[in-house]
Amino acid sequence: MVKLILKRLLDLAIVLLGVSVLVFLMIRLIPGDAAQVMLGASGDAGEEQVRQLREKLGLNDALVVQYGRWMGAMAQGDFGVSIWTGKPVIEDIWQRIGVTAELTFLSLLLAVLLSIPAGALMAYFRGSISDVVMRVVTITGVTMPSFWLGALLIFGWAAWFPGWQTLGSIPSLTEDPWAHLQRMFLPTLTCALPVIASLARIMRSAMIDALGQDYIRTARSKGLGEWTVTFKHALRNSLIPYVTALGIMAGYLFSGAIVVEQVYAIPGLGRLMLGAIADRNYPLIQTSILVVTCAFVVINAIIDLLYRVIDKRAGVAA
Amino acid sequence: MSPCASRRPLTLRLAALIAGLAFAGLASAQVLEIAADGSPAGLDPHVVPAFNTVLINKNIYEGLTAIDKDLKIVPGLATSWTVAKDGLSYRFKLKQGVKFHNGKPMTAADVIASLNRIRDPKTGSPYASRLSMVKEIVEDKGDVVINLNTASVPLVGQLEALAIVPAEALANATNLQRVPVGTGPFKFDKWVTDAYVSLVKNPEYHTAGLPKLAGLKFNIVPEASTRQAGMANGTYQFFPSVDAVTINALARAPGVVTTKVPDLGYSLVGMNVSKPPFDNPKVREALNYALNRHEIVRGVYLGRASIAAPLPAVLTEWAVPYADFPCYLSNPEKAKALLKEAGVAMPLAITINVLPNPVAKDTAEIVQAQLEKGGFKVTLLAQEIGKFVADWRASNFTAFVSLNGGGVDPDDYFYRTFYTGSSTNVFKYSDKELDRQLDAGRATTNKAERKKIYDGVQKSLACQGPIAFLANGDLFTAMRSNVKDFAAIPTRSLVYLRQTTLEK
Numbered sequence: 001m002v003k004l005i006l007k008r009l010l011d012l013a014i015v016l017l018g019v020s021v022l023v024f025l026m027i028r029l030i031p032g033d034a035a036q037v038m039l040g041a042s043g044d045a046g047e048e049q050v051r052q053l054r055e056k057l058g059l060n061d062a063l064v065v066q067y068g069r070w071m072g073a074m075a076q077g078d079f080g081v082s083i084w085t086g087k088p089v090i091e092d093i094w095q096r097i098g099v100t101a102e103l104t105f106l107s108l109l110l111a112v113l114l115s116i117p118a119g120a121l122m123a124y125f126r127g128s129i130s131d132v133v134m135r136v137v138t139i140t141g142v143t144m145p146s147f148w149l150g151a152l153l154i155f156g157w158a159a160w161f162p163g164w165q166t167l168g169s170i171p172s173l174t175e176d177p178w179a180h181l182q183r184m185f186l187p188t189l190t191c192a193l194p195v196i197a198s199l200a201r202i203m204r205s206a207m208i209d210a211l212g213q214d215y216i217r218t219a220r221s222k223g224l225g226e227w228t229v230t231f232k233h234a235l236r237n238s239l240i241p242y243v244t245a246l247g248i249m250a251g252y253l254f255s256g257a258i259v260v261e262q263v264y265a266i267p268g269l270g271r272l273m274l275g276a277i278a279d280r281n282y283p284l285i286q287t288s289i290l291v292v293t294c295a296f297v298v299i300n301a302i303i304d305l306l307y308r309v310i311d312k313r314a315g316v317a318a
Numbered sequence: 319m320s321p322c323a324s325r326r327p328l329t330l331r332l333a334a335l336i337a338g339l340a341f342a343g344l345a346s347a348q349v350l351e352i353a354a355d356g357s358p359a360g361l362d363p364h365v366v367p368a369f370n371t372v373l374i375n376k377n378i379y380e381g382l383t384a385i386d387k388d389l390k391i392v393p394g395l396a397t398s399w400t401v402a403k404d405g406l407s408y409r410f411k412l413k414q415g416v417k418f419h420n421g422k423p424m425t426a427a428d429v430i431a432s433l434n435r436i437r438d439p440k441t442g443s444p445y446a447s448r449l450s451m452v453k454e455i456v457e458d459k460g461d462v463v464i465n466l467n468t469a470s471v472p473l474v475g476q477l478e479a480l481a482i483v484p485a486e487a488l489a490n491a492t493n494l495q496r497v498p499v500g501t502g503p504f505k506f507d508k509w510v511t512d513a514y515v516s517l518v519k520n521p522e523y524h525t526a527g528l529p530k531l532a533g534l535k536f537n538i539v540p541e542a543s544t545r546q547a548g549m550a551n552g553t554y555q556f557f558p559s560v561d562a563v564t565i566n567a568l569a570r571a572p573g574v575v576t577t578k579v580p581d582l583g584y585s586l587v588g589m590n591v592s593k594p595p596f597d598n599p600k601v602r603e604a605l606n607y608a609l610n611r612h613e614i615v616r617g618v619y620l621g622r623a624s625i626a627a628p629l630p631a632v633l634t635e636w637a638v639p640y641a642d643f644p645c646y647l648s649n650p651e652k653a654k655a656l657l658k659e660a661g662v663a664m665p666l667a668i669t670i671n672v673l674p675n676p677v678a679k680d681t682a683e684i685v686q687a688q689l690e691k692g693g694f695k696v697t698l699l700a701q702e703i704g705k706f707v708a709d710w711r712a713s714n715f716t717a718f719v720s721l722n723g724g725g726v727d728p729d730d731y732f733y734r735t736f737y738t739g740s741s742t743n744v745f746k747y748s749d750k751e752l753d754r755q756l757d758a759g760r761a762t763t764n765k766a767e768r769k770k771i772y773d774g775v776q777k778s779l780a781c782q783g784p785i786a787f788l789a790n791g792d793l794f795t796a797m798r799s800n801v802k803d804f805a806a807i808p809t810r811s812l813v814y815l816r817q818t819t820l821e822k
Contacts, residue, residue: 086492167553169513
């Protein structure tokens with residue numbers, strides 16, 4: 001176990017170093033820099049003002065020098081300050097990561113709670129009318145763009161539940177938990193629907209696969225009912241592919257969160273990053289991408305550990 | 319679609335609960351909830367000219383002069399001013415008893431420090447060119463005296479945009495990006511990135527009885543449909559600069575009122591005159607003839623706009639009407655004839671860069687279709703904002719479609735855009751006669767003479783200039799019906815929020 005954790009930490013360090021170089025270069029390869037974006041395409045600033053602003057922002061130095069400066073500062077725990085506002089970027093990220101993490105977590109929770117029973121039931125009733133209907137519903141869910149779904153829900157909810165606060169600032173969970181969850185409900189639903197749909201489909205095929213295995217035949221021949229066979233024996237064994245997909249979906253959910261934050265005007269990490277890219281706010285982009293990378297690696301490590309809980313043999317194979 | 323009957327009790331319970339919450343909110347303060355479309359890119363009034371910054375800053379900062387809703391230049395922090403006979407020296411008498419939000423009284427020293435900061439190349443201020451003719455700024459018996467190298471009549475109006483900050487705040491000027499300190503009716507309270515910027519009433523504001531609201535909250539809501547839904551359900555009470563499509567929907571929403579004023583800004587096709595084919599004036603003229611501006615007004619703005627000319631019609635004292643220029647009436651045949659005269663191969667292939675903005679994109683698509691009827695073959699290049707700006711600055715384009723802001727004086731439209739080598743003359747346009755006229759326009763105080771000069775400028779730019787002026791959109795504001803006494807002005811500034819009230 002200790003060995004596994006150490007190995008994961010080493011992985012993390014290597015991934016972070018690689019990502020840091022990539023993100024540093026990629027954001028600088030996009031044409032247009034912060035000084036140009038800051039001064040805009042109308043207004044009255046000339047080329048001379050751009051050059052002076054660049055000098056002020058330290059953008060005139062060689063890339064290697066800029067990278068070295070960033071790495072050196074990070075080694076001392078200094079993640080840099082926003083090019084635009086001079087505010088330490090880690091403060092902004094810290095302030096924003098909570099709501100995105102919550103959105104991702106709630107959506108994942110909702111997705112797991114709904115997709116496992118849905119997928120298992122589809123497998124149980126496979127081939128029947130209700131299975132076909134569910135499959136059509138889920139394929140619709142998978143293909144529905146979340147910005148469209150989000151706008152639809154905002155307008156629909158306002159018409160159906162006029163008193164339901166769907167927009168505006170979110171009260172904190174500790175101050176007013178009911179209003180908080182109420183405000184988070186539609187964004188969570190928007191984020192989760194496509195994931196529920198695709199996880200349910202994965203669950204269904206994993207179950208059908210498991211139901212064709214020898215041990216199921218054995219269970220049936222013991223005289224167990226179909227219900228017990230499906231939901232006791234097949235279910236547990238279908239969870240391995242499901243959990244793998246869940247890990248990938250957590251990443252998908254995060255990218256979905258960017259769109260959902262935009263539609264529902266939620267101040268989360270996704271919008272912070274989107275804005276930072278448009279503004280060429282280099283330190284903010286670099287640090288937030290490193291934070292997200294860290295989160296990904298950690299989630300994947302957790303998924304690995306989950307395998308061992310579900311299937312004791314996985315540890316031996318690894 | 320009807321809601322299930324069985325859900326109704328739940329709906330009612332929720333409605334009652336929310337109504338209770340909303341009531342608790344109302345009782346606490348009269349804060350206006352504003353829906354803004356993007357975050358400010360920092361709040362330093364001397365460095366960031368972006369619309370979302372100015373929107374907020376106009377309530378925090380003031381200039382020596384101000385512009386009222388009739389576009390007249392009126393006193394701001396200066397109560398009056400005089401100009402020397404030769405036009406080379408301006409004296410501003412400062413308003414007494416003005417305090418900054420940090421409690422310090424405003425003095426001539428603060429004004430001088432602010433203006434000098436804008437002039438300082440190290441600041442990198444986009445407003446520096448407005449003060450390029452300044453020789454020195456000095457204090458004399460408590461007045462501020464601005465001495466010039468060359469006369470500049472537009473200076474007084476341009477000072478409106480130059481915020482006065484406390485001299486001591488400049489010692490640590492990067493702070494101004496986050497924590498603005500001005501003299502305006504509202505004080506900065508809090509900025510939660512991408513969520514909101516909130517301002518509170520300045521109880522020591524120098525004009526008695528103002529502001530009337532307890533505060534302003536600029537909610538940052540990036541999606542147009544979300545802003546629309548939020549206005550319709552009352553989450554937001556004020557929605558500045560609404561686009562033509564959204565305003566149609568909002569005008570039908572109960573409890574929402576809309577207002578409109580003409581916009582000083584305009585949409586345009588810009589042409590690079592430093593390389594073929596637009597180095598040839600005939601090709602530029604052909605492009606003007608090929609355009610159908612009526613169609614653009616109908617198609618892009620749903621009829622809620624006016625046809626642009628070098629100066630917008632709202633500047634009634636200065637503008638020459640578009641109908642006086644033959645090239646503003648669509649004539650694709652004439653366009654083809656001009657291209658033939660210019661000796662270029664037809665169809666003439668050009669690429670147009672497009673500003674990533676809904677209005678610019680819609681405009682570009684219509685422009686493309688129109689030009690193709692007039693002998694052009696157009697490729698549109700939809701660009702990301704950073705790329706667009708970089709190409710624009712480096713004059714790395716054949717043509718582009720974008721939007722430009724305006725001002726109250728003709729000089730605001732022409733000098734920095736068309737003067738040889740001027741700051742935003744990205745078209746590389748150079749016309750010695752025009753330069754002479756623009757200099758004369760700055761130096762001439764006699765209004766009738768000035769008018770004559772700018773008539774000439776408009777004529778020389780209308781058909782063969784590097785810009786085809788397309789349309790002046792209307793500027794729409796949507797408000798909940800309990801928002802009273804706001805006045806929108808064509809400069810897009812929200813200065814009238816100081817007199818706005820919220821009825822219960």
